[in-house]
Amino acid sequence: MTALLEIEKLEVTFGRTAAVRGASLAVAPGETHCLVGESGCGKSVTALSVMNLLVRNARRRAERLAFQGEDLLKLSDSGMARLRGNAMAMIFQEPMTSLNPAYTVGSQMTEVLRRHKRASQRAATDRAADLLARVGITAPGMRLGQFPHQLSGGLRQRVMIAMALMCDPQLLIADEPTTALDVTVQAQILRLLAGLQRDLGLGLLLITHDLGIVARVATRVSVMYAGEVVESAPTAELFANPRHPYTQGLLRCVPVPGKIRRDQPLGAIPGTVPRVGPDFEGCAFRERCDFADETCKHAIPRHHASTAHDFLCRLPA
Amino acid sequence: MIAIEVRNARKTFKAGKRTVVAVDDVSLSVPEGGVMGIVGESGCGKSTLARLVLGLLPADSGDIAIDGQRLADLDRKARARLIQPVFQDPFASLNPLARVRDIVAMPLVAQGRFGKADITKTVQEMLARVGLGKEMGGRLPSELSGGQRQRVAIARALVLRPRIVVCDEPTSALDVSVQAQILNLLAELRRDLGLTYLFISHNLAVVEHVASEVAVMYLGRLVEREPTETLFAAPEHPYTKALLASVLTPEPGLGVPDVGLGDTLPDPANIPPGCRFHPRCPIAEPRCATTTPPLKPRPNGGVECLLA
Numbered sequence: 309m310t311a312l313l314e315i316e317k318l319e320v321t322f323g324r325t326a327a328v329r330g331a332s333l334a335v336a337p338g339e340t341h342c343l344v345g346e347s348g349c350g351k352s353v354t355a356l357s358v359m360n361l362l363v364r365n366a367r368r369r370a371e372r373l374a375f376q377g378e379d380l381l382k383l384s385d386s387g388m389a390r391l392r393g394n395a396m397a398m399i400f401q402e403p404m405t406s407l408n409p410a411y412t413v414g415s416q417m418t419e420v421l422r423r424h425k426r427a428s429q430r431a432a433t434d435r436a437a438d439l440l441a442r443v444g445i446t447a448p449g450m451r452l453g454q455f456p457h458q459l460s461g462g463l464r465q466r467v468m469i470a471m472a473l474m475c476d477p478q479l480l481i482a483d484e485p486t487t488a489l490d491v492t493v494q495a496q497i498l499r500l501l502a503g504l505q506r507d508l509g510l511g512l513l514l515i516t517h518d519l520g521i522v523a524r525v526a527t528r529v530s531v532m533y534a535g536e537v538v539e540s541a542p543t544a545e546l547f548a549n550p551r552h553p554y555t556q557g558l559l560r561c562v563p564v565p566g567k568i569r570r571d572q573p574l575g576a577i578p579g580t581v582p583r584v585g586p587d588f589e590g591c592a593f594r595e596r597c598d599f600a601d602e603t604c605k606h607a608i609p610r611h612h613a614s615t616a617h618d619f620l621c622r623l624p625a
Numbered sequence: 626m627i628a629i630e631v632r633n634a635r636k637t638f639k640a641g642k643r644t645v646v647a648v649d650d651v652s653l654s655v656p657e658g659g660v661m662g663i664v665g666e667s668g669c670g671k672s673t674l675a676r677l678v679l680g681l682l683p684a685d686s687g688d689i690a691i692d693g694q695r696l697a698d699l700d701r702k703a704r705a706r707l708i709q710p711v712f713q714d715p716f717a718s719l720n721p722l723a724r725v726r727d728i729v730a731m732p733l734v735a736q737g738r739f740g741k742a743d744i745t746k747t748v749q750e751m752l753a754r755v756g757l758g759k760e761m762g763g764r765l766p767s768e769l770s771g772g773q774r775q776r777v778a779i780a781r782a783l784v785l786r787p788r789i790v791v792c793d794e795p796t797s798a799l800d801v802s803v804q805a806q807i808l809n810l811l812a813e814l815r816r817d818l819g820l821t822y823l824f825i826s827h828n829l830a831v832v833e834h835v836a837s838e839v840a841v842m843y844l845g846r847l848v849e850r851e852p853t854e855t856l857f858a859a860p861e862h863p864y865t866k867a868l869l870a871s872v873l874t875p876e877p878g879l880g881v882p883d884v885g886l887g888d889t890l891p892d893p894a895n896i897p898p899g900c901r902f903h904p905r906c907p908i909a910e911p912r913c914a915t916t917t918p919p920l921k922p923r924p925n926g927g928v929e930c931l932l933a
């Protein structure tokens with residue numbers, strides 16, 4: 309089956325900052341591709357590149373960027389506007405910045421459908437109420453009439469999710485969609501998305517720092533570090549056999565319920581992600597890595613641990 | 626000494642013609658040096674409770690005291706010296722146009738009784754205390770990572786040396802590695818400075834790690850409260866059980882559990898009679914729909930369920 313979304317060697321720079329450096333990944337219909345990695349690694353910038361929603365001073369380049377085989381790099385602004393929020397939808401990381409404080413939930417939700425599908429106001433309102441109910445919001449009628457600031461963090465996030473689903477997208481890019489939700493509602497949302505994947509072949513690019521979610525829903529996981537995809541593997545393989553020292557560090561940081569000792573500090577990777585320029589050479593993790601040596605300052609090979617599992621590190625496959 | 630004492634607090638909001646009951650007759654006390662974890666469904670009133678305790682919102686009724694003094698008797702400045710917040714979104718809560726050192730100095734300046742040299746010195750010490758180097762003082766929030774921003778928010782909260790810190794999802798915007806750094810920092814500061822925390826989080830593993838006691842909130846009420854070990858080892862309320870069963874541990878292949886709560890969430894403007902959890906409770910009996918469960922005391926806590 310052809311991929312829904314193909315990203316090959318994506319580069320994004322903001323002046324002297326290289327936010328994404330040669331990242332490649334693909335999403336097939338019905339698949340969940342999870343993108344993980346520390347804050348500032350370039351996950352959101354990757355997502356925004358696909359939607360062509362980067363700020364003006366950003367420069368985007370790629371060998372290929374395609375949605376259902378259509379080249380997004382060549383698509384006009386109006387062509388892009390036709391896809392966005394329609395066949396290709398996104399849930400943004402910060403609900404408060406992407407919901408307009410001046411309009412009610414109802415008018416923002418129905419606007420999307422009226423724009424893309426020319427639905428009547430009545431039909432659009434019904435659809436909005438139905439979707440709010442499906443993301444677990446009761447009294448959807450009351451919520452449609454409220455403004456974003458009158459909702460709790462979790463309600464706002466669910467409004468965003470419902471809004472992204474208004475036009476039955478084929479591809480959904482979800483950037484930390486459940487951070488403000490409690491675990492029971494989170495489970496409900498994840499089951500809803502899984503249902504859409506099964507029934508409608510929805511492909512999901514899911515950005516999350518919750519490795520519990522990743523383990524439970526991802527088909528494949530890509531780990532980003534300082535703008536690069538440093539490891540990519542099918543989910544079970546990544547958890548059983550993480551090969552990049554950064555991936556190994558991330559997995560050690562997860563507090564596992566029942567195995568928690570309150571008197572002991574949690575495992576953390578000391579230090580922070582470096583800001584790197586476009587001509588940075590070598591492994592960006594080397595300052596924080598226990599295995600670093602001189603060779604890490606030079607170009608690093610991409611090794612294959614198996615056909616579907618690759619990683620970017622000097623350590624042998 | 627009791628650091629936080631909440632008695633029968635109630636808070637409602639108007640939503641059009643309807644009234645949302647966000648906090649419904651909640652009582653709770655946190656001893657000095659304790660960490661009270663608050664967990665519960667999104668929209669159940671956790672942040673509202675936090676804002677009542679911080680004095681940022683007036684309660685409709687009930688009494689709140691911090692450090693032995695009634696909140697109503699304290700002015701803004703005195704309150705700021707006793708209790709401070711750390712919120713989820715460090716970006717939204719930091720002034721984007723102010724430099725880090727000025728953000729952290731704000732609470733000191735607002736007190737209006739510290740000299741310039743004093744302020745500079747205290748801010749320097751505080752930044753170092755939360756692990757931010759000197760050079761960070763001159764940066765803008767947009768020039769910091771999420772973890773660094775949250776360190777700034779913590780420095781700002783602690784610069785007046787308050788006794789109590791209310792943390793509302795302090796790490797949910799952070800990745801696991803930075804989350805671990807921030808949680809370790811909060812634990813260290815509590816030990817060294819003798820702080821009391823009210824700690825709201827959706828991440829139960831995090832709560833298990835930081836809290837000494839946990840209160841579970843459902844639709845505006847605290848339905849169960851226990852020391853952390855007891856709550857995680859032997860939850861009694863069916864909602865607490867569902868919550869714990871919904872935690873996604875990093876074990877591939879297990880999928881997302883369906884804990885049988887149904888997909889219809891409660892309406893805070895229309896609270897069910899009897900036990901407010903009964904329409905979704907997997908073990909409800911007919912009497913649950915009519916009888917309001919009294920608080921059943923336990924040695925170090927209590928639970929509101931007829932069948933517990």
Ligand SMILES: Nc1ncnc2c1ncn2[C@@H]1O[C@H](COP(=O)(O)OP(=O)(O)OP(=O)(O)O)[C@@H](O)[C@H]1O
Pocket residue numbers: 322325326327345346347348349350351352353354363401583771800
């Ligand atoms: N508008 C911008 N101008 C300049 N730099 C930017 C801009 N947006 C992002 N960056 C930089 O690009 C890098 C990647 O940012 P991005 O938002 O993609 O991180 P992320 O992986 O999504 O992190 P998080 O987990 O915190 O959301 C960071 O170094 C960030 O500072």
Ligand SMILES: Nc1ncnc2c1ncn2[C@@H]1O[C@H](COP(=O)(O)OP(=O)(O)OP(=O)(O)O)[C@@H](O)[C@H]1O
Pocket residue numbers: 457458459460461462463488489490638639640645646647666667668669670671672673674893
């Ligand atoms: N300013 C307001 N106006 C109207 N309703 C409000 C306001 N603030 C909160 N509410 C309502 O009060 C209820 C409780 O909200 P609160 O923010 O306390 O929930 P929460 O438990 O913190 O949820 P979350 O986990 O999603 O942050 C919700 O139904 C919310 O819509």
Ligand code: SF4
Pocket residue numbers: 552553554591592593594595597598599600601604608620621622623
């Ligand atoms: S390439 Fe070197 S620095 Fe990078 S992860 Fe591997 S060993 Fe560590």
Ligand SMILES: [Mg+2]
Pocket residue numbers: 351352353401483
């Ligand atoms: Mg992001």
Ligand SMILES: [Mg+2]
Pocket residue numbers: 460461671672673793
């Ligand atoms: Mg809240």
